[in-house]
Structures are given as structure tokens and as C-alpha cells.
Amino acid sequence: MPPHRPVTPAQRDLDRAIRAAILRDGRIGHALAYGSFTQGTADAFSDLEYYVFLAPADLPNFDVRAWLNAVAPVRHFVANDFGTPNAVMDDLIRVELHAEPETALSQVEAWPNEHMDPAAMLLKDQGGRLAAHLAALVAKDRPQPETAAQLIHDRLLNGLVFGVNVLERGERVRALELMWWVRGGLLRLARLAEGNTEHWLTASRRAEWELSQETLERYALLTGRLDELEMLYAEAWNWMQDLSERVPGLRGANPQLARDLTDRLGAAPQRR
Template identity: 30%
Template sequence: MLLQEQLIQSVKEKCEHDSDVASCMMYGSFTKGEGDQYADVEFYLFIKDNEFEAFRSRRWIAEIASYDLMFRNEYGTEVVVFSNLIRGEFHFLPASEIDVIKTFKPTGVFPDTESMFIYDTTGMLKPRLDFLGGRGPERMTSENVNFAFNNFVNAWLMGVNVLRRGEMARSLDVLTQVQKHSLQLLRVKERKADRWLNYTKNLENDLNAENYRDYCLITARLQKEELARAYAHALALAERLIESLETDYDFEVDAKLLNKLRHYLMR
């Protein structure tokens, strides 16, 4: 049994013996058949409303397993680094907020909602998990393709400009946005857009060899020449992507604008 599976079992047993917990669900790799020895463990716990104010998450997690670090990140998630160096993410909410589960529907595909079920005393968890089942949101739409292309152009131009100003670190940071939207478009091209939000997940297996090489060409170290090459390759990739996708999607970005960007790069 993986250490992560032992932690999952410990969370389940803790829920079963803690009268403060109304419901608990899991999300992430272990609910998608992708859990391995490198995966995180991730949970939503719903605490009875009348106990929520007095509930102490640090104490609760410490009774699951020892940890070396626990903090609240910028999204309000309680992040835990257990002593065995497995990462955990925990969301603790009042039981009355269980409908938050329904808001997960637009974020992706949930192929096995039964595996998300950990514990429930209310009868309210399973119907909400069932709501998440079935097909995920349609990603391969003109709206999404244009969103990716438009944001690509915006990030590309900003990255080139700050590079010319001499802000190489900032240009490298902006390049991550260029890469993000390029990958979203490559996933549309390969009809593997389910990972629209988690676009780098399993990339080495999801993209074919040619498209993966194209992605590699738009990566760079913090060196001016490498950054310049990465932005040049990114623009060339965008032009090829429009050519390959234009029969299926209506683009707001046209060849005239891309040609202008190409000339701008050559100045």
C-alpha cells in the first residue's frame, strides 16, 4: 500500500471517529486513477456548523500523521507537508457550505465520483458528487480557442517588450503564460483538451512527439538569446496552429496581426 493510501485511510478513520465532521470528500489524482508515490492527497472536510468556530484544523491533521509544515496558501487552502514528505491539501468548511461541490463542475472531468466519497453523516454528499459525474465542460470551442490565442498574443507582446527593455527575469516569467496558452492550443489540436486548466499534467504522454518538441522550443533559461529564440519559436508555432485549426474555429486573431508581430520581432 502506498503511503498516500495509508494517509487516505487515516483520514477516513479519523472522520468516522470525530463527531465534529459531517462529511468528507477527496479530489485529485487518487480519484482519477492517476495516484502514485509522487501524488498529493487532497480533501474537503465539512464540519458541523455549531462546531466550526471551535474546530482546530492543526490539531485534527496532527492526529492523522505527523507533519513538518502546515500553512494557508493564497487560495485559502491548508497545505500540509507530512513528515514523510507527502503533500496534502485540506479545505475545512462549515457543513452548510456543502453546495460548493457543485461549483467544481466547470473545472474538469470527474470520471469516478464514487472514489471521491470518504465519509458522510448527512446524506447530502453523494448527490452532490453524482452531480459532478458525466462529461466535463466542452473545451474545444471557438470561445476557448480565441481565449487562448488572444491571451497568447497579449503575453507574447509583453514578454518581447520587457526583454528588449532588458528585464530578462520578467520576460522569463511572462514566457510561462505564452507556454500556457500554447499548450492549451496544442491540446485542442490533439483533441486532448480535458486538461485545459491543468495543461502541463501528463504532458509527456498526452502530446505526440512533434508537438512535444514544439513545446520544448518555447522554453528557455534566463539568458537573452534563449529567451529571444523561445519567443520566435512561439510565434511560429502560433502561426502553424492557426493554419491547422482555422477550418474548425473562427479566429479573432488574423494573419495580418500575426504578420505584424513577425515584423515587430525582426526589428
């Protein structure tokens, strides 16, 4: 494992400044932090992540960019693919700040119960409602990866067939893009096969240190250039079949479907 780069003074100072601004702002009735800083795993490259909840009447006038810029200079700002406001501050520190109406407080209970620590997360809570929802969240069962194994396998198989057909049509750029979904499914099956599901929701997180060298080497074989796609898809199919035998209780591909895929990919050159 490479040397740990501890959290920087700049990160700590910015976190303290944001927390203080949340406490001062009378429009914010409830707030929490989440992510690696609340899980005890933050390092020099970690984001700062928060939710603030306001009265519905105050929300339209709450400008996230302006609010953050009053705390520290915002060097870049955008809503990401999921609609979450993202800011880049000095020293390339990323900040995610969700602003939600107080009527959405109960939605916290629907979050996956993975690495949740209410004592570390809770920042502000007028009336105690947020604390109650966080308590209900951590009372839920944690994700059970084994119960999702068959669905992951079946979605992976669907994605693999999708990619193979696109590749044979000649859309190599699109086939390379679809390989992203294939790699993600294989990484989850690999975690199940190795019994290491500590970071299940984001299967790639800390993979270099949590998964075996064999898995990392096989994963690396799924990366390459546009002119290597036949090898990549053949390797993905081979690895999928191996993992199907190693994950307990997993039902593999339909035999005829397996033969069809092998006929399409089996003759492709292997890169070892």
C-alpha cells in the same frame, strides 16, 4: 512511458488513517476525497486531497494542522497561494485538506465535471446532502475544450504582446516570468490541434505521454535562459501561428497585429 511507480504502503496507511479520523470526528458532517486517488491514476508521488465540511459554529475552532498532526506527524505546514492548507508528512507525502462550512456544500456543483467519480469520492455524508450535490455535479456536461479555443488563442496573443513589450523595455526577468503564461496557452492549443484533451484543466499533466514528440520538442524550445528570450518569444510566435492553422474554426491574429509581431520578432535568431 517510464515504469509506473505504484502507490506506496505509506500513502495507503496515511489515507486510511485520515479517513478513519474523519469518520470519528463528530464535528465533520460531510467529507470527500478528490484528485488522483479517486480517479484511479495515483502513483507513488501523488498527493492526498480532501474536503471536510463542518457546522459554521465549529469551523473557527477546527485547526487543520493540529487535526492532521493528531493523525500523523506534520513535518511542514502552510496555506498555499489559493489559501488551501497544505501539509508535508513523512516520506514527502503531501496532504491538502480544505475545511469549509456546511453552508458551502452546494458549491461542489460548480466544480468542473472532469474525472469525477462520486462513489470513490464520498467519505462521510450525514443526511445525504453531499451525495445529492455530487450527483448534480456529474450530471453536468463535461468541459468542451473546443468552445474555449478562441478565448485561449486571444488570451495567448495578449500575453505574447505583453511579454514582447516588457522584453524590449529591458525587463528580462519579468519577460521570462510572463513566458509561463505563453507556454500554458500554447500547450492548450497543442492539445486541441492533436485532439488530446483528456487532461484539459491541467494541460501539462501527463503531457510527456499524451502529446506527440513534435509538440514536446517545440515546447522545449520555449525554455531557456535570460539571454535567450528573443529566441523564445520568436519561437512562441512561430508555433502560435502554426497552431492557429491546425485548430479547426480558429480565427488567427488581426493581420496588422500579426505583421507588427513579425516585424518585432521575425529577425530574432531561431534555435532549432
